[in-house]
Amino acid sequence: MIYLTRRATFSASHYYWNPSWSAEKNEQVFGRCANRNGHGHNYTLEVTVAGDVDPVTGFVVDLKWLRDVIEREVLAAWDHRHLNLDVPEFAATESTATIPTTENLAIAAWKRLEPSVHKADGARLSRVRVYETPEIFAEFRGEA
Amino acid sequence: MIYLTRRATFSASHYYWNPSWSAEKNEQVFGRCANRNGHGHNYTLEVTVAGDVDPVTGFVVDLKWLRDVIEREVLAAWDHRHLNLDVPEFAATESTATIPTTENLAIAAWKRLEPSVHKADGARLSRVRVYETPEIFAEFRGEA
Amino acid sequence: MIYLTRRATFSASHYYWNPSWSAEKNEQVFGRCANRNGHGHNYTLEVTVAGDVDPVTGFVVDLKWLRDVIEREVLAAWDHRHLNLDVPEFAATESTATIPTTENLAIAAWKRLEPSVHKADGARLSRVRVYETPEIFAEFRGEA
Amino acid sequence: MIYLTRRATFSASHYYWNPSWSAEKNEQVFGRCANRNGHGHNYTLEVTVAGDVDPVTGFVVDLKWLRDVIEREVLAAWDHRHLNLDVPEFAATESTATIPTTENLAIAAWKRLEPSVHKADGARLSRVRVYETPEIFAEFRGEA
Amino acid sequence: MIYLTRRATFSASHYYWNPSWSAEKNEQVFGRCANRNGHGHNYTLEVTVAGDVDPVTGFVVDLKWLRDVIEREVLAAWDHRHLNLDVPEFAATESTATIPTTENLAIAAWKRLEPSVHKADGARLSRVRVYETPEIFAEFRGEA
Amino acid sequence: MIYLTRRATFSASHYYWNPSWSAEKNEQVFGRCANRNGHGHNYTLEVTVAGDVDPVTGFVVDLKWLRDVIEREVLAAWDHRHLNLDVPEFAATESTATIPTTENLAIAAWKRLEPSVHKADGARLSRVRVYETPEIFAEFRGEA
Numbered sequence: 001m002i003y004l005t006r007r008a009t010f011s012a013s014h015y016y017w018n019p020s021w022s023a024e025k026n027e028q029v030f031g032r033c034a035n036r037n038g039h040g041h042n043y044t045l046e047v048t049v050a051g052d053v054d055p056v057t058g059f060v061v062d063l064k065w066l067r068d069v070i071e072r073e074v075l076a077a078w079d080h081r082h083l084n085l086d087v088p089e090f091a092a093t094e095s096t097a098t099i100p101t102t103e104n105l106a107i108a109a110w111k112r113l114e115p116s117v118h119k120a121d122g123a124r125l126s127r128v129r130v131y132e133t134p135e136i137f138a139e140f141r142g143e144a
Numbered sequence: 145m146i147y148l149t150r151r152a153t154f155s156a157s158h159y160y161w162n163p164s165w166s167a168e169k170n171e172q173v174f175g176r177c178a179n180r181n182g183h184g185h186n187y188t189l190e191v192t193v194a195g196d197v198d199p200v201t202g203f204v205v206d207l208k209w210l211r212d213v214i215e216r217e218v219l220a221a222w223d224h225r226h227l228n229l230d231v232p233e234f235a236a237t238e239s240t241a242t243i244p245t246t247e248n249l250a251i252a253a254w255k256r257l258e259p260s261v262h263k264a265d266g267a268r269l270s271r272v273r274v275y276e277t278p279e280i281f282a283e284f285r286g287e288a
Numbered sequence: 289m290i291y292l293t294r295r296a297t298f299s300a301s302h303y304y305w306n307p308s309w310s311a312e313k314n315e316q317v318f319g320r321c322a323n324r325n326g327h328g329h330n331y332t333l334e335v336t337v338a339g340d341v342d343p344v345t346g347f348v349v350d351l352k353w354l355r356d357v358i359e360r361e362v363l364a365a366w367d368h369r370h371l372n373l374d375v376p377e378f379a380a381t382e383s384t385a386t387i388p389t390t391e392n393l394a395i396a397a398w399k400r401l402e403p404s405v406h407k408a409d410g411a412r413l414s415r416v417r418v419y420e421t422p423e424i425f426a427e428f429r430g431e432a
Numbered sequence: 433m434i435y436l437t438r439r440a441t442f443s444a445s446h447y448y449w450n451p452s453w454s455a456e457k458n459e460q461v462f463g464r465c466a467n468r469n470g471h472g473h474n475y476t477l478e479v480t481v482a483g484d485v486d487p488v489t490g491f492v493v494d495l496k497w498l499r500d501v502i503e504r505e506v507l508a509a510w511d512h513r514h515l516n517l518d519v520p521e522f523a524a525t526e527s528t529a530t531i532p533t534t535e536n537l538a539i540a541a542w543k544r545l546e547p548s549v550h551k552a553d554g555a556r557l558s559r560v561r562v563y564e565t566p567e568i569f570a571e572f573r574g575e576a
Numbered sequence: 577m578i579y580l581t582r583r584a585t586f587s588a589s590h591y592y593w594n595p596s597w598s599a600e601k602n603e604q605v606f607g608r609c610a611n612r613n614g615h616g617h618n619y620t621l622e623v624t625v626a627g628d629v630d631p632v633t634g635f636v637v638d639l640k641w642l643r644d645v646i647e648r649e650v651l652a653a654w655d656h657r658h659l660n661l662d663v664p665e666f667a668a669t670e671s672t673a674t675i676p677t678t679e680n681l682a683i684a685a686w687k688r689l690e691p692s693v694h695k696a697d698g699a700r701l702s703r704v705r706v707y708e709t710p711e712i713f714a715e716f717r718g719e720a
Numbered sequence: 721m722i723y724l725t726r727r728a729t730f731s732a733s734h735y736y737w738n739p740s741w742s743a744e745k746n747e748q749v750f751g752r753c754a755n756r757n758g759h760g761h762n763y764t765l766e767v768t769v770a771g772d773v774d775p776v777t778g779f780v781v782d783l784k785w786l787r788d789v790i791e792r793e794v795l796a797a798w799d800h801r802h803l804n805l806d807v808p809e810f811a812a813t814e815s816t817a818t819i820p821t822t823e824n825l826a827i828a829a830w831k832r833l834e835p836s837v838h839k840a841d842g843a844r845l846s847r848v849r850v851y852e853t854p855e856i857f858a859e860f861r862g863e864a
Contacts, residue, residue, distance in 0.1 A: 001573070001575040002538060002539070002571065003570065003572075004568075005570070007567040008567075011183050011184060011185050012183055013183050013184040016345075016346070018344060029350075035225065035226070037229040038157045038184065039184055039225060040157040040184005040185055040186075041186050042184075053533075053536060053539070057461065058531030063568060064463065079176070082182050085181040100346070101346035103290045103292060104346050107290070107341070133153070133155070134295070135295040135296075136292075136294055138290055139290065139293070141289070143289040145860075146826060147861075148822070148856075149858070150855060151854070160634070162632060162633070197821075197823045201749065201821075202820070202821035203823065204823055204858075206749075242634065245633075246580070247629045247636055250578060251629070278583070279583040281580075281581050282636075284577075297853070299853070301758045301759050302760075304489075304490070306488060317489065320799070321800065323802070325758075325801065325802035326733045327732055327733050327800040327802065328732060328734075328758065328759055329760055330762045330853050367752070367759075369757065370733075370757035370758050370759065374755070374757055387489065389490035390436070391490060391492055392485060421762050423438060423440075424437070424438055426434055426435065426492075427436075428433075429433070429435075443616060444615055445658075467662070469589065469658035469662055470613075471588055471589050471658065472589040473618050474617050511608070513615060514589075514611070514614050517613040518611070518613055565587070592778070594777070605777065605782075677773075679722045679773045679780055680773060711727040711728075713724075713725050714723065715725070
């Protein structure tokens with residue numbers, strides 16, 4: 001059993017806002033992150049798959065395939081976008097929207113990646129980590 | 145003569161848009177950066193002052209003072225903001241706005257910092273560098 | 289279940305010395321680290337909490353709260369200090385002192401942080417990692 | 433129980449080639465990595481040992497000893513070498529050779545390190561991680 | 577005048593060998609770098625152009641254009657290659673070959689990039705830096 | 721003309737204290753850095769030499785030679801030491817001591833390195849940079 005990880009980066013805007021709260025409460029809880037014009041980050045997405053090494057290729061999965069999965073399933077939708085306005089899982093109708101915190105980005109990336117990795121023979125998605133800055137990151141392992 | 149540098153980071157949104165162009169031309173020239181909802185970055189600002197070492201303190205300038213100047217003159221206005229919407233030198237009336245590219249951020253940071261550093265005895269602003277990502281940065285040295 | 293991590297840095301001095309040994313034995317075992325004048329490091333402290341995401345905020349815990357806990361419980365006591373001389377768990381009376389190795393710093397940081405994190409609803413301290421340099425780090429997960 | 437990690441770096445060449453395949457198939461599967469003249473990387477090897485802290489030294493294991501084990505068992509054989517041509521586990525007779533992918537490097541490093549760490553009282557090898565670039569790494573934990 | 581920099585990475589093999597010397601002298605001078613099977617690195621190439629900011633775009637040069645120039649002029653020829661065997665300026669006939677040291681890579685990258693940058697209106701190539709590892713780099717500024 | 725740079729790291733303790741001032745004034749000016757027990761850093765020293773490339777070796781200077789010069793002239797005296805207590809240029813008799821700020825470390829490293837580099841044919845010391853943390857660094861170029 002080997003754990004193979006690939007990193008990718010994307011740049012996106014977001015803000016934190018709970019529409020069921022007043023502006024005052026949003027500013028009190030979320031501080032500068034509540035600015036509705038948005039602010040942004042260079043995010044790093046770290047995707048880990050687990051599986052056995054194929055003796056024919058020496059691969060758990062083909063890293064070019066994994067790069068393409070990450071590009072197609074996550075970066076095409078999130079890179080150079082405003083998460084609250086352009087990305088379905090955070091935009092929707094706002095009253096039911098999920099706030100695009102680092103925690104929720106990790107869960108959303110898992111949901112986007114898991115079906116594609118699941119189809120790859122002998123490998124499973126093991127871990128998704130999202131860095132908002134080098135100092136802050138959230139990790140989801142598919143645990144309920 | 146010593147060159148003393150302090151780094152700081154800020155997170156901001158921006159987009160690239162020339163209002164005298166059509167939407168098509170903006171998208172052709174600026175690509176994904178033309179998305180009007182904005183996208184964002186973790187910027188790094190690197191400020192270098194030059195001067196002689198004060199034999200009494202061992203300092204060119206006090207780094208706590210330099211940190212406060214950077215915070216007051218640049219970060220208070222730029223951090224967790226949308227550069228095109230919240231920041232005067234890039235917002236103004238849009239038809240005369242400066243596009244918040246990395247190049248223009250370096251020049252704007254210089255203009256914000258230079259008067260304060262100029263007042264410090266025996267030191268001058270030598271260089272301002274802005275990293276948009278670890279792979280892209282612009283540097284301004286006050287040269288015409 | 290999400291694992292949320294925040295990093296912080298502190299600068300401190302230390303030396304390695306077992307008072308029940310001769311100077312020769314200390315120098316033989318600890319090498320240059322046995323210099324009683326001390327030497328120092330820029331340490332990085334990485335604190336991970338585990339819990340469910342609150343659907344109202346999108347947070348496992350508020351990262352500003354976590355930053356303040358790290359500042360109050362660890363950095364206020366350790367940053368810009370000499371661990372062997374200024375910090376209670378390593379200074380005490382020397383004959384019973386714990387040597388401030390990276391391993392012991394990780395355990396001591398856990399003990400300082402765990403009570404505060406424990407009180408936070410729905411979150412628990414999952415992991416504490418201390419980097420002495422980018423090449424050396426110790427991790428404690430609360431395991432006996 | 434503490435997990436103590438030490439990093440080391442080495443520079444090596446390699447290529448990917450399955451001798452039971454045609455040149456066309458090798459190029460199709462392995463792309464630019466199939467260039468038989470080889471290409472190279474600055475690899476980072478991250479070795480984690482787990483154990484209790486010795487109250488006499490404050491160590492899980494002596495980091496100088498761990499550095500020497502890594503140097504003697506792995507770097508002396510791999511650093512500044514061509515993995516496919518100079519290193520026994522990847523060279524052998526080519527028809528039975530293991531392809532030096534990041535995954536197989538992690539397993540091979542584990543096999544080289546585990547006997548030495550196993551002899552150290554109260555510590556065991558917990559994890560070996562190999563970074564081919566900062567964006568790609570493989571991890572082996574000794575799991576079947 | 578603004579200095580705009582873009583980084584790129586490539587992975588390549590090389591060895592150091594002066595064909596007019598004996599094997600003993602090559603090993604004495606070049607040490608482990610004289611291994612004729614080669615070893616390799618993840619190189620970082622840092623390209624700086626200088627010029628005025630175009631008020632219409634906010635650019636010194638278009639960074640997508642600069643990325644394409646670097647890809648076409650340098651990376652297409654050097655990435656995933658053996659510098660001594662696959663790259664014209666270091667291979668040639670060996671008796672006249674230039675040794676692919678970091679210094680010579682910086683000069684060779686300058687020669688490959690300068691004609692394309694020179695054609696860009698209002699910009700000139702200012703500096704080329706090549707990192708062999710994070711600890712070693714060479715810089716060429718076009719000075720005789 | 722090529723600029724060739726090598727980095728090295730060292731860990732040291734220091735404090736800031738002007739003996740002609742009262743304790744109150746020292747604490748007011750130097751803040752937490754005035755703690756007489758000291759605190760410490762992982763410093764990075766970056767040494768740049770300038771010269772022509774020797775066509776026989778492809779070197780400006782031999783990087784192994786440069787590593788040995790840095791080790792012998794600087795690291796042997798500064799690494800794992802207390803700068804105020806163990807290092808001549810900062811210890812001396814205290815009333816005449818130079819305060820070991822990052823600025824003064826850069827000048828002192830230049831003075832230690834310059835005579836050895838000066839003797840190397842065709843190369844001169846061009847720049848010395850000292851990082852106290854990744855956020856703070858001082859650079860000396862030998863300018864009066």
